Amino acid sequence: MANFSKSNVPQFSVDIYQNEFLPEGGREVNAIVTVTATGGGTTGGLPLATHGPGEVLLPGPGAATGAGAAVVIMVDCSGSMEYPPTKMRSAREATAAAIDTIRDGVAFAVVAGTHQAREVYPANGGLAVADPDTRRQAKEALRRLTSGGGTAIGSWLRLAQRLLATADASIRHGILLTDGRNEHEKPEQLRAALESCAGHFTCDARGVGTDWEVKELTGIASALLGTVDIVADPSGLEADFRQMMETAMGKEVADVALRLWTPQGAEIRYVKQVAPSVEDITARRVQAAPRAGDYPTGSWGDESRDYHVNVVVPAAGVGQEMLAARVSLVQPQPDGTARVLGQGLVRAVWTDDMAASTRINPQVAHYTGQAELAQVIQQGLDARKQGDLDSATAKLGRAVQLASASGNEDTAKLLAKVVDVVDAATGTVRLKARVTDADEMTLETRSSKTVRVKK
Template sequence: MANFAKPSAPRFSVDVYQNEYLPEGGHEVNAVVTVTAAGGGTLGAAAPAPGRAAGRGPSAAVALMVDCSGSMDHPPAKMRNARDATAAAIDTLRDDVRFAVIGGTHAAREVYPGGGRLAVADGTTRAQAKQALHRLTAGGGTAIGTWLRLADRLLSTADVAIRHGVLLTDGRNEHESPQALRAALDDCAGRFTCDARGVGTDWEVKEVTAIASALLGTADIVADPAGLAADFTRMMEAAMGKEVADVALRVWTPVGTTIRFVKQVAPSVEELTTRRTEAGPRAGDYPTGSWGDESRDYHLCVEVPPAGLGREMLAARVSLVVPQPGGTAQDLGAQGLVRAVWTDDVAASTSMNPQVAHYTGQAELARVIQQGIDLRKAGDFDGATAKLGRAVQLAGASGNADTAKLLAKVVDVVDAATGTVRLKAEVAEADEMTLETRSTKTVRVKK
């Protein structure tokens, strides 16, 4: 493990967990890379940014996107709860954070401050923004891509370290094509992070989770609109805790090796393999988004050329960087090495590292839950029972109690150890949507 820090920069560290031993002819190397950020401060800046007092966190801009489509008026309390939740988020903003409120229907409009600009959070602008929220009414359709594009335009007007969006919807994206939403996500990726929330049960889980995934944020369901304010407060507190944006996992591999996949496996499963950006000879960057004081785990799988017994090689070198304009990058001073050693010791070469084994199971857990729900919706109840039974088995074996509780609302568990379950005849829509939305959340290896 390497752990270096610059003055006033977050301290990043990298730990690598693997079984480096391969049998003769072996060519697949797996490792779990734990990245930890601690200490806080402003990245690469000895002095605070203009207009920001020292010690108050990095400069930031936030766009709050509120669904104002006609369905938000059914029941009327939903719109009221959305206004209250947005007000709670505004109250959670630090002084001097730039912010805007966007009303989303089949088009996007600036609710506050207007004029294609951002407000600067203080007592006066918070009060003005909350007053403007009273003018939010429900009516119209849903075209989420337009909301995201307006958020991007507004956030891009601020020269800040952290750009973040919060998106709330209660319905399906029915007034633009899936291709239009995908194009908006592609254009916004890497420009700001975004947390997405679905309120009630009339929205599409795969749409909301795809938004959060593309923009490296979180996704969740708030089945009861009365819970929105508390959820928005927690979301904004987390956003205000971010200290450095645009961190990338840089993976270098030697000649002859191939990266099979890179995925985040904690606190949730997120596939990063296809998001690689080339970063020089045999190196690539994988985006991880914004960081506060936190720790995340990544699963790296590398294919190496087979070698003779007793040989060893560096299979990959992992470091952390913040890419800069012009193709340069700021090195965050943390590095980890992934090794391969060929041995005829059968016990050594067949032993699976506990971290790798755990997260392999967690990734499978997320996958079989999604498959089980899709099969249940398609009417293949035998297939759904088999997949969700396997999910119950994996959740129990890994100690993922939260997921086990969610599964128990969709299936009757006969024997968790063997994955023997029966589909419930009646399942509340909110329970199924909660399981689907949270299926990628994982638990870490027990120490």
């Protein structure tokens, strides 16, 4: 049996789920695009080959196991990290655990963040290459971390960008930990930093405790195509950091985009990632060619994601059909071209069969509900904070109903900590009189997480 190294990259497939039938004059086409990357590290030295409709084996770029990857860990060291004292200690231990998880050959650095950013290790304006010695040195440097000062997250991100730019790596990733609000720089400074960093590296953000701002961290993770979560108890940081770094080490293909081509007269109304979480990427479109636009998706390992594409097409009569959109998964190449990793087609067929044209595709129906679930949770929590209890009850009741109907048990459990559920099927709830900050922030932070369609 051949010994296949982890440097082999995955095989991509693109599957389209839709009801292509429209009534006479109908114009709106909905499709769920499932992109799956499989076989990283198991494909061996196979040549470029086609494996069926929409599936292409991609050779070439390095995996996150050597010089092809770089990571910067940004640790909040502001004064608030000292209260309680376990918080800073847990942050040091979590960062040490993440460093232990970095594979040999990966470039890395550690940044201490306060009202300014400081490189803690290797502290030479660049990155160290992971091996037993550098990991040990980095952990020794962590022991000298102390808390004091303010919080200016934009400066942390800009330093991470400068450090990552020194690496000859296709996979560039950041991990950011904070326990507070971005109080020592203006919101426009953070926005400018995010605009500067977007497209240069991805970043996972974590809030420890309950004194940070959910929308602030969510915005950072969204702009940098990463994940966001709460670690309410500092003791949970080590396991979370280890898992984050393991996921980062599994990324193998960088800068992947969803390219949508539409024919004359058709236009994309929106594109949303709908699994594993809801993220509207419509506004991120970059024009790629006449009638084609690229929507960035970041880096990929062995994983699967779903996207909801909504296309408006010209009206047509019964019996006509057209290609509503061509969906390609592409990766830019050094020469300015794009390598196609997979492809699928979205169709429109006009019919006078009412049963066919009114049928809603199960995937489309499911993810439409999941997107609404994320939206009504946010609306309900915002109403609750503003004292509009009637609106909060209605929105969170609808959320309970949607979570129950779709089998989203994780979100249902989080909702049950904010409302008393009288009848999940009808969405009848009562707001709890007392809700902990941790429970409310956990629901808000994880509101966009979705469940896949039951097969």
